[in-house]
Amino acid sequence: MALTAVNTTKNNQSVQNEELFVYNTKNLNLWYGEHHALKNINLGIKEREVTAIIGPSGCGKSTYIKTLNRMIDLVPGVKTTGQIEYRDRDIFSKDFLVEELRTRVGMVFQKPNPFPKSIYENIAFGLKIHGIKNKQIITETVEKSLRGAALWDEVKDRIHEPAYGLSGGQQQRLCIARCLALEPDVILMDEPTSALDPVSTLKVEELIQELKEKYSIIIVTHNMQQAARISDKTAFFLNGEVVEFNSTDTIFNNPADSRTDDYISGRFG
Amino acid sequence: MENTARVKSEEMVSRIDGRLAKNKVVKGIFLTATIFTSIILIVLLYRIISQGAPYLTWDFFQNFASRRPEQAGIKAAVIGTLWMMSVVIPTAAILGVGTAIYLEEYAKKNKLTRWIQMNISNLAGVPSVVFGLLGLTIFVRVFGFGNSILAAGFTMALLVLPVVIVAAQEAIRAVPKELKEASFGLGATKWQTIYRVVLPYAIPGIATGSILAFSRAIGETAPLIVVGIPTFVAFLPSGYLDSFTALPMQIYNWTSRPQVDFHNLAAAGIIILLAVLILMNSVAVWIRNRYQAR
Numbered sequence: 001m002a003l004t005a006v007n008t009t010k011n012n013q014s015v016q017n018e019e020l021f022v023y024n025t026k027n028l029n030l031w032y033g034e035h036h037a038l039k040n041i042n043l044g045i046k047e048r049e050v051t052a053i054i055g056p057s058g059c060g061k062s063t064y065i066k067t068l069n070r071m072i073d074l075v076p077g078v079k080t081t082g083q084i085e086y087r088d089r090d091i092f093s094k095d096f097l098v099e100e101l102r103t104r105v106g107m108v109f110q111k112p113n114p115f116p117k118s119i120y121e122n123i124a125f126g127l128k129i130h131g132i133k134n135k136q137i138i139t140e141t142v143e144k145s146l147r148g149a150a151l152w153d154e155v156k157d158r159i160h161e162p163a164y165g166l167s168g169g170q171q172q173r174l175c176i177a178r179c180l181a182l183e184p185d186v187i188l189m190d191e192p193t194s195a196l197d198p199v200s201t202l203k204v205e206e207l208i209q210e211l212k213e214k215y216s217i218i219i220v221t222h223n224m225q226q227a228a229r230i231s232d233k234t235a236f237f238l239n240g241e242v243v244e245f246n247s248t249d250t251i252f253n254n255p256a257d258s259r260t261d262d263y264i265s266g267r268f269g
Numbered sequence: 270m271e272n273t274a275r276v277k278s279e280e281m282v283s284r285i286d287g288r289l290a291k292n293k294v295v296k297g298i299f300l301t302a303t304i305f306t307s308i309i310l311i312v313l314l315y316r317i318i319s320q321g322a323p324y325l326t327w328d329f330f331q332n333f334a335s336r337r338p339e340q341a342g343i344k345a346a347v348i349g350t351l352w353m354m355s356v357v358i359p360t361a362a363i364l365g366v367g368t369a370i371y372l373e374e375y376a377k378k379n380k381l382t383r384w385i386q387m388n389i390s391n392l393a394g395v396p397s398v399v400f401g402l403l404g405l406t407i408f409v410r411v412f413g414f415g416n417s418i419l420a421a422g423f424t425m426a427l428l429v430l431p432v433v434i435v436a437a438q439e440a441i442r443a444v445p446k447e448l449k450e451a452s453f454g455l456g457a458t459k460w461q462t463i464y465r466v467v468l469p470y471a472i473p474g475i476a477t478g479s480i481l482a483f484s485r486a487i488g489e490t491a492p493l494i495v496v497g498i499p500t501f502v503a504f505l506p507s508g509y510l511d512s513f514t515a516l517p518m519q520i521y522n523w524t525s526r527p528q529v530d531f532h533n534l535a536a537a538g539i540i541i542l543l544a545v546l547i548l549m550n551s552v553a554v555w556i557r558n559r560y561q562a563r
Contacts, residue, residue: 071453076377103455113445113450125452125465182455
């Protein structure tokens, strides 16, 4: 309650600006046992933008994105302090069920991970676990989601065939379609193209550009060119800290911190 | 700095012959072991089949136990084993798979869990006669089931339970982490993830391991002796609290008779037992292959 009061006073100055944020991270710290993996993270992520998170291996960028939908809960021995607010609701609060959070915030993983089922059943999965049984609704959603993920034309004649028969790039777009079926607000992508060939990568990047019209996207990438190509904002993580967070243009052309400059110009990482 | 080659390829090449010779010797040892095992198996099978095959008549399946070998049959034992397995399979499967799911998916990985885990693994190595004593104390006496199908079935279920648990745990652990993440990432609850992702993936492994464990329950004799299952039964059971006999008990009984005819009948019984075991193992292999192909 006290927090809401603080927010209200702050909102008075810039009501419009506050409303655009989907995620607000405040003083987030995270430990894996003794290892301090995220240090005092403060990030505000705006809606309908592509926010890229870059940084060298082990900098905490994957940990951070997994915290945003609490997938990090699956790792034993994790401790957090601080706050992450999703649309002004504390995601660590008991009143905010993790199942709800993950329904509103979809996730695409590093390795394409379709279920060992048909293409159709992969997308129907999300609907079925949320109690949608109407076949017509499911079939319509399957088509809509596949179109949304730019996969429909390639698979429309074989949606009842196993998803494992698709190429890696198609599987990843199927995983994106699986997210879209739940009409999420935010899509988290954890290095979604790291297991894909250049052509498939390009297709996924084009898709991200289209999805940005409707969804807020947060993408972790080890590929700086990719961040430069597709994102509006970029956060540079190093050793568990946010070194710099700004518009992608500024980060890549006029970084404020010398460490950012060193990283994007390829001097380390 | 001068580059002195400490490793000389000429020297290494000259050693290849020696390494290959060792390779041959080792192969010979392993081949001998295999041949030896196969010969023992063949001799055993030959003896049993040559003794028992002539006794495998229709009457043999139709007749109850008898004092006269020419009238003795295996009907009560075959039917009794079926009754017993109808207790063993559901009991061991429900308790075993349930325990495995709890330990793998729900239990926190702490000292208590590790202790339970260690005990389950150790139970798998406890001699079957000990399970017989446990069954005698608990099911026969405390619960008052007597020498019934229920008492023997529960005892056998306990005997195979550790193996079922361990097999199911291994199958559950083999489910790719990525698939579970995909399910949780879509907002599924733990039970939905287990029911829709983990179990469908793990069931072939669980079934294979469990069937092998169940086939052990069909062949075990010691627990039945301790529980006090009779060997001479000339009727069919009509309920789970009835007395009965089972295949290994019948075979055990016939081998302990002095007449040669009974020994041959035992051999015929063993053929039936082996056939059942081979059938069950084939089902396990079939399930494994069928789901691997997918």
